[in-house]
Amino acid sequence: MALLELAGIRKSFGAIEALRGVSFAVSAGEVVALLGDNGAGKSTLVKIIAGEERASAGRILFDGAEVAFADQGEAKAAGIETVYQDLSLCTNLDVVANFFMGRELTRRVLGIPFLRDRAMEAETRRALEAGGTRIPRLGTSVEHLSGGQRQAIELNRFVHWGGKLVILDEPFAALGVEQTRRGLETIDRVRARGIGVILITHVMAQAFAVADRIVVLRHGSVVGDLRTDATTPDEVVHLITGGIERIGQPTTTQGEPA
Ligand SMILES: Nc1ncnc2c1ncn2[C@@H]1O[C@H](COP(=O)(O)OP(=O)(O)OP(=O)(O)O)[C@@H](O)[C@H]1O
Ligand SMILES: [Mg+2]
Numbered sequence: 001m002a003l004l005e006l007a008g009i010r011k012s013f014g015a016i017e018a019l020r021g022v023s024f025a026v027s028a029g030e031v032v033a034l035l036g037d038n039g040a041g042k043s044t045l046v047k048i049i050a051g052e053e054r055a056s057a058g059r060i061l062f063d064g065a066e067v068a069f070a071d072q073g074e075a076k077a078a079g080i081e082t083v084y085q086d087l088s089l090c091t092n093l094d095v096v097a098n099f100f101m102g103r104e105l106t107r108r109v110l111g112i113p114f115l116r117d118r119a120m121e122a123e124t125r126r127a128l129e130a131g132g133t134r135i136p137r138l139g140t141s142v143e144h145l146s147g148g149q150r151q152a153i154e155l156n157r158f159v160h161w162g163g164k165l166v167i168l169d170e171p172f173a174a175l176g177v178e179q180t181r182r183g184l185e186t187i188d189r190v191r192a193r194g195i196g197v198i199l200i201t202h203v204m205a206q207a208f209a210v211a212d213r214i215v216v217l218r219h220g221s222v223v224g225d226l227r228t229d230a231t232t233p234d235e236v237v238h239l240i241t242g243g244i245e246r247i248g249q250p251t252t253t254q255g256e257p258a
Contacts, residue, residue, distance in 0.1 A: 148179030
């Protein structure tokens with residue numbers, strides 16, 4: 001059973017049809033690269049999945065049940081999170097404070113809550129190491145870390161607190177070559193822990209380096225849904241630009257025909 005299943009998702013902004021009946025699925029432990037030209041509808045689609053926007057029509061099944069998230073908080077509580085490069089960490093706080101944001105461990109002394117700093121630091125260190133990330137000083141405020149380190153903290157935090165589906169919208173746009181390579185490795189490790197990943201990128205090499213499947217959007221419709229090992233960058237470019245009309249069947253049977 002798929003972790004996420006989209007069936008016939010539509011979204012209009014006034015006269016603009018940004019999504020015209022999008023159907024595809026993401027399994028647990030699968031990385032799906034979502035590709036498409038500027039304006040194809042990628043960000044609109046992931047905003048709908050993450051509860052930031054409401055679809056005009058269509059159904060979303062997550063973890064076996066139909067969902068209609070009212071906002072990002074509800075999606076997050078269900079285990080869906082969007083990771084942008086810098087946005088969701090508090091840069092003036094240290095790594096541990098960010099890791100435990102809203103989930104701080106406390107102990108009461110005479111009825112007064114005290115933060116359990118050492119326990120939180122140890123748990124943060126364990127969680128980061130389990131995800132293959134080493135940050136020497138966890139008391140460092142996040143503003144002094146690199147973009148890649150911030151991303152690794154976000155991803156590991158998400159895994160640690162029981163996240164199930166992570167959406168990355170152009171996560172490497174501001175990163176250098178080495179940081180991007182490490183970011184792709186982090187995605188590999190997240191997948192190995194059974195999490196579903198949707199990766200939006202304009203860089204074909206990144207999609208082919210890490211994705212199990214490639215879904216191509218063009219003008220708000222899915223025009224390709226392909227296993228990465230059964231296609232080529234060339235073919236995908238043609239799907240993106242319209243040089244090839246459409247390949248592959250939608251992965252869902254519940255939606256209207258894509
Ligand atoms: N809030 C909005 N109001 C009106 N139109 C919108 C809104 N958001 C998106 N659109 C339109 O919907 C279409 C899809 O936009 P979207 O941002 O999803 O594209 P994208 O695939 O993410 O593109 P890019 O690669 O440039 O990020 C575009 O025509 C865009 O102008
Ligand atoms: Mg976008």
